[in-house]
Amino acid sequence: MKAAIIVLGCPKNIVESEYILAILKDGGFQIVSDLQEADIAIVHTCSFIDSARKESEKTIRDLIDIKEKKDGNLKIFVSGCLPQLLKESMLTKFPQIDGYIGTGSLDKLQNIIKSQKQNISQFSFKAGGLNYSKGRILSSNLAYAYLKIAEGCNHKCSFCIIPDLRGKYISRSESSLLNEAKQLAAAGIKELIIIAQDTTSYGIDLYNAFVLDKLLVKLSKIKEISRIRLLYAYPNSITDDLLKVISERENICKYMDIPVQHISKKILSLMRRPLNTRKIIEKISENYPQIVLRTSFITGFPQETKQDVKELLSFIKEGHFQYGGVFKYSDNKEALSSILAGHIAQKEAQERKVLIENAQYDIFKTKIENLKGKEIEVITENCRQKDNNWTIAARSDFQSPEIDGSTIFKSPSPIPIGSFAKVKIISNSGYNIKAAAVIPLYGGVAGRA
Numbered sequence: 001m002k003a004a005i006i007v008l009g010c011p012k013n014i015v016e017s018e019y020i021l022a023i024l025k026d027g028g029f030q031i032v033s034d035l036q037e038a039d040i041a042i043v044h045t046c047s048f049i050d051s052a053r054k055e056s057e058k059t060i061r062d063l064i065d066i067k068e069k070k071d072g073n074l075k076i077f078v079s080g081c082l083p084q085l086l087k088e089s090m091l092t093k094f095p096q097i098d099g100y101i102g103t104g105s106l107d108k109l110q111n112i113i114k115s116q117k118q119n120i121s122q123f124s125f126k127a128g129g130l131n132y133s134k135g136r137i138l139s140s141n142l143a144y145a146y147l148k149i150a151e152g153c154n155h156k157c158s159f160c161i162i163p164d165l166r167g168k169y170i171s172r173s174e175s176s177l178l179n180e181a182k183q184l185a186a187a188g189i190k191e192l193i194i195i196a197q198d199t200t201s202y203g204i205d206l207y208n209a210f211v212l213d214k215l216l217v218k219l220s221k222i223k224e225i226s227r228i229r230l231l232y233a234y235p236n237s238i239t240d241d242l243l244k245v246i247s248e249r250e251n252i253c254k255y256m257d258i259p260v261q262h263i264s265k266k267i268l269s270l271m272r273r274p275l276n277t278r279k280i281i282e283k284i285s286e287n288y289p290q291i292v293l294r295t296s297f298i299t300g301f302p303q304e305t306k307q308d309v310k311e312l313l314s315f316i317k318e319g320h321f322q323y324g325g326v327f328k329y330s331d332n333k334e335a336l337s338s339i340l341a342g343h344i345a346q347k348e349a350q351e352r353k354v355l356i357e358n359a360q361y362d363i364f365k366t367k368i369e370n371l372k373g374k375e376i377e378v379i380t381e382n383c384r385q386k387d388n389n390w391t392i393a394a395r396s397d398f399q400s401p402e403i404d405g406s407t408i409f410k411s412p413s414p415i416p417i418g419s420f421a422k423v424k425i426i427s428n429s430g431y432n433i434k435a436a437a438v439i440p441l442y443g444g445v446a447g448r449a
């Protein structure tokens with residue numbers, strides 16, 4: 001049987017879809033990318049905010065259309081956060097699908113595919129679970145891969161339903177992570193991107209302590225891995241030991257993604273987020289200026305005043321972050337924040353979003369201006385020929401894939417994907433960096449421990 005998978009949502013879903021590919025392969029399915037060829041299609045969904053839910057539902061409807069056009073010769077299975085949210089009402093909403101499972105039952109996917117019945121009752125809807133039992137099949141040929149170190153979340157941010165969709169915080173064992181990292185390195189991966197809902201709480205359930213620093217040290221000893229990047233850090237669980245390890249180990253990127261969401265204490269309190277966020281960010285900026293920070297902000301949160309926006313704008317202008325994703329508050333009926341008074345009109349929220357994005361972009365431009373002429377090392381990701389020249393898209397130590405833009409430079413000859421090259425920063429073009437090639441380097445970083 002031929003199986004195809006569509007994955008929606010965040011990098012954590014990408015990793016899970018790669019586990020699903022291994023589960024399918026283990027079940028004897030041939031993996032195909034063309035839905036016309038496929039006998040079964042799996043859509044691994046997202047539903048944490050309204051727009052993500054709509055995208056998942058549209059994708060399922062598109063699959064149902066294809067199924068009808070193929071006279072029913074396509075079995076459709078839905079997995080992930082949408083079934084976890086909708087549970088039994090999945091079948092009333094999409095009676096044409098053949099089965100679905102929540103976030104905690106991925107390892108049962110083979111059974112449900114092989115069973116003839118539309119058998120939803122067979123499985124519980126326990127939220128979240130670590131499903132790496134059959135290994136992993138990478139879905140891209142790029143030189144980076146995400147490593148999901150934990151599932152679920154113990155925080156209760158008032159705008160977020162992920163703890164309901166993904167359950168309590170469960171850390172993966174260190175040995176299983178080191179094994180997977182070594183397999184990824186053996187498969188040619190040069191950059192490991194550490195992800196979870198909250199990476200910095202790693203170990204709290206296993207060792208009653210935040211031990212991400214110790215895990216990173218062990219991962220950084222895998223010789224073939226040239227870069228380790230940390231995303232989704234939670235302000236309150238960032239330890240001094242972690243900052244020390246990031247700043248000292250050569251192959252750990254001097255980069256951290258720390259979503260702060262806002263800075264006004266009134267709004268942070270309504271969001272049920274740490275009130276000492278400013279102190280933590282200032283400490284990192286002051287003591288570890290070499291660590292480039294990325295963050296994300298929510299604007300238009302209920303009861304956010306112009307004064308709160310002003311406070312956020314002046315915080316941004318202090319220049320702690322090189323990158324900041326800005327999201328308009330999305331009202332989620334299942335989230336606590338939905339019952340708050342003082343919701344902000346979408347138009348007003350959009351205007352605030354633009355204000356904050358512009359302020360963050362100005363900071364980015366200033367930071368790149370200050371780096372003009374600096375030589376940096378980049379890893380190549382794309383190579384296009386035009387006449388006798390090649391345009392290379394690459395990423396520096398401070399650029400995370402998909403979210404921070406690329407470093408673009410010309411080369412007289414093609415450079416293999418996943419190679420390192422030295423370039424000199426010239427300027428920015430939007431969030432991309434324009435550079436000039438210095439010395440192309442191939443393979444890993446010389447002189448690393």
Ligand code: SF4
Nearest residue numbers: 153155157160162197
């Ligand atoms: S830390 Fe907050 S926003 Fe992030 S997944 Fe947990 S509850 Fe949601």
